[in-house]
Amino acid sequence: MTTETGIGASVRRKEDKRFIIGKGRYLDDITKPGQTYGYFVRSPHAHAKINNFDATEALNAPGVVAVLTGPDLEADGIGPIICGWGITSKDGTPHKAPAHPALAIGHVRYVGHQVALVVGETLQEAKNAAELVEIDYEELPHVVEVGDALAEGAPQIHADVPGNLSFDWELGDKAAAEQAISNAHHVTRMDLRNNRVIPNAMEPRAALSEYDMGTDEITLYTTSQNPHVHRLVLSAFNGVAPEHKLRVIAPDVGGGFGSKIFIYSEETVCAWATKKLNRPIKWTAERSEAFLSDAHGRDHETHAEMAFDSYGKILGLKVSTKANVGCYLSTFASAVPTYLYGTLLNGQYTMPAIYVEVQAGFTNTAPVDAYRGAGRPEATYVVERMIEIGAREMGIDPGEIRKRNFIAPDAYPYETPVIMTYDSGNYALAMDKAQEAIEYQGFEARKAESAQRGKLRGIGYSSFIEACGIAPSAAVGSLGAGVGLWESAQVRFNPTGSVTVFTGSHSHGQGHETTFAQIISDQLGVPIDQVEISHGDTGKVPFGMGTYGSRSLAVGGSAIVKAVDKIVEKSKKIAAHTLEASVEDIEHAHGVFSVAGTDKKMTMAEIAFSAYVPHNYPADVEPGMDETAFYDPLNFTFPAGTHIAEVEIDPETGTTEILDWVAVDDFGNVINPMIVEGQVHGGLAQGIGQALLENCVYDKESGQLLTGSYMDYCMPRADDLPTFRVQTINTPCTTNPLGVKGCGEAGAIAAPAALMNAITNALGKEIDMPATPEKVWRAAQDL
Amino acid sequence: MYDFDYKRPSTLDEAASLINEDSVLLAGGHTLLPTLKQRLAQPETLVDLSAIDSLRGVCPDGDKLAIGAMTTHAEVANKATIPALASLAGGIGDPQVRNRGTIGGSVANNDPAADYPAAVVGLNAVVNTNKRAISADDFFVDLFETALDEGEIITNVTFPTPDAAAYMKFDNPASRYAIVGVMVAKTSGGVRVAVTGAGPCVFRQSEMEAALSGDFSPRALENINVSADGLNSDIHASAEYRANLIKVLAKRAVAQING
């Protein structure tokens, strides 16, 4: 009955109208009476001591309201920026997270480090005054690469972190992995670099804070993926205001990709300063500030060894990674290279022994934290490059070697040696479909044709797996998380039968206003235009954990289903009363409640009306139709699939053209295939960007960010990308009521390995990401 | 951006009278405005040339093509009767840039990675100003430096129609300026090969010009050893790689001309 707007329908995105007609309300669109403008003075140095700070002249400049510093924050008892996930090192000690004041005190530790907030009546005045702030810096030695930072004799970044080592973590069975390697028929050994990237959401980060003296309440508008987490941390740890006196609103947010999960200095300072100055303060990052101070992604140096038997069966994997965490531990920085990385090194395969160790090192660079995929792209890159290279070294077809190692479809639940239990999957099916779609059999002929034109053709696989639906609270709690990772939903019927759903998830491009409405439309028979999805305002929505880790549908959507279950249960009682039947005899389908075996029925709208106008109503049922549910997932979900890329290289210039891309992804059940395809496209663009174009470069000599604008940092553009050929297979997830797995990160996770496997297949040689024209040219020319 | 005065004269003379050491000419603004926004320059006055009609247009003039300084890249791409020039202009930046940026602004700015310098030198054009005519070989002096005097205004650039020409560009993947761009032209004065992007300033590759004068074929360039000495090296491309691209692109330009 609701097929056109129900589960499985490619409903057009309800939210797009306002975005397309320019009526989206992003942070900078919001203005408050009496608003001032904040501008941050930032460090021009990678590492320096602040010998003197003098704002006298700045304070005298026209239109200046205040110049605020780290010591001011400290004096007001505002706590430092925190890391919310504790990691324990091999030796049992907790990770080292040096104090991170929201504005620098005494030292600056990266270019772009926030030193002071200048508040002006206009932005221009704030900026003019910022130039008048005089800071006497004494430059100190710096280090930007993690390998260098962890080496003997490296410059010491924090007095209380010897050797710049935050933690030295391990997972798995070292002895078993080493034994597998020493007994193996063949061992593939590689050094792999997972290059550092800058997220570049289209809307830069921003904050607008406002204090109401009458109610003593602070309202903080900010570009957040998880406004309740912002409120919790700003209250409990930074002490900006008690939780009930702080309202955080994340309005329309123009992309996040992880970078807007974190609680940053800028919004913390604005939230505090608005009360201090009793003026609204707006800060909107310029693009160059975004480059400098958004949390960056990836940045691993890895050595891996994969052991095979003579048939190409994997016997063991040993991985040693140095992860660059930047100059401070950001909100989830410690979880990304550990529990979101090591736990996925099993891939789609039966791997009897796995061992991973990760050293996290501080450097004089921006903090590094979760970026689309967060840890899982790094894991997939290791596994999928290693198996591909192993296949090459052993002379086995890369598709074939994967098939020999896939976990069988009847082996679920499957427990890996790295603490994950996969609930479901069908890896060989995805592989077969991908090979068929790309016409794998015809590749050699296509390669020969390219060779005739002087071009090198290559094909590459990535059979990725990810852990999404983050995550069971007890599980993450036992691994060090400071929070639970459940989700909330409130389904509120209005008396006239329309519905408002309040969700703790936050949409910043994902299309929740459509997908979530489809669930309601499907299950309760409400026309989709009668369903409103409300999110992003802690003043409206029940406490929720937000959107990241492809969790919104699997966790937030499941919470909606749980709330719907309560609505149905209550509605059955009302229907039974009204229709004079027993509750057991009421059957429900898509919002129609009928008495079994009769033609007596009530619609959801009729029941909702009677719940608000309870003239004839069961005595033991509360009026109203408004149910809230909290859902804690039973397990992670495990989306997986096979991507195959085909490329052609011009050996004279080193240019890589992506000729074809096939993605076969198992996302479990799919609510809106069009949105899923869009998510895959976006993820692929970012994954391809990382492998081919994007690269964050800090100058070793000066510590300056060399790729601080689009003149030097290359974002993928439409003409860099091929026409993607995207399919899904649908093995339902067995651990959530919708059977869904999540699709937001798959493309970014799968793509880098597929593309690098294709490029190195064409070259017959291994190179690291990004495969820039010069790097490819050098490999092609044997230079 | 610091505060400044804004003037929009309607004649060239008026513009000339407004120019002094504290004022700057404004054309498309695609280089100047980012500089102002980053507070890297602090002019007192911007003298906008956009109301001076005589500075705009693509005008055939016998065997020459005169292009007004304020003509946008998009207009040149659509109207220039020299195909290599039209295609060069059509490959600058993106549609927004092509509809704002001007030939006068580009040539005056002399960005080492800009495309137009290769056309001006490769096609042996003349840069005309409100004071004089400057030949291409004399105009581009060094990195961001030209033969223009302080306050001198480019009025147009005249391109002699070549017998044949082709421009090959290898884009910087990020900015899409030229990592290397090579214009090869058969002109009445002989073969010209102009290279942009590779060095601090556009230059002629005389060895290639000589080789192509004898044998206008890609083969003639095969044995030329392009030296990396003095070429640019940055995070996008080393001097050695740029040297390779000069040769590859020159061969491709010749191949295109030969059909």
Ligand SMILES: Cc1cc2nc3c(=O)[nH]c(=O)nc-3n(C[C@H](O)[C@H](O)[C@H](O)COP(=O)(O)OP(=O)(O)OC[C@H]3O[C@@H](n4cnc5c(N)ncnc54)[C@H](O)[C@@H]3O)c2cc1C
């Ligand atoms: C995103 C982007 C991408 C770009 N990509 C490319 C590319 O691929 N290739 C390329 O070649 N260029 C590229 N450009 C540069 C652009 O095309 C313009 O050529 C350049 O910005 C200068 O032209 P303008 O008209 O904008 O000049 P303006 O910025 O207005 O002026 C530049 C300078 O020239 C002076 N000037 C302007 N007109 C005159 C005149 N008539 N006489 C004397 N002096 C004058 C000004 O005073 C100023 O100093 C790009 C620019 C951007 C922003």
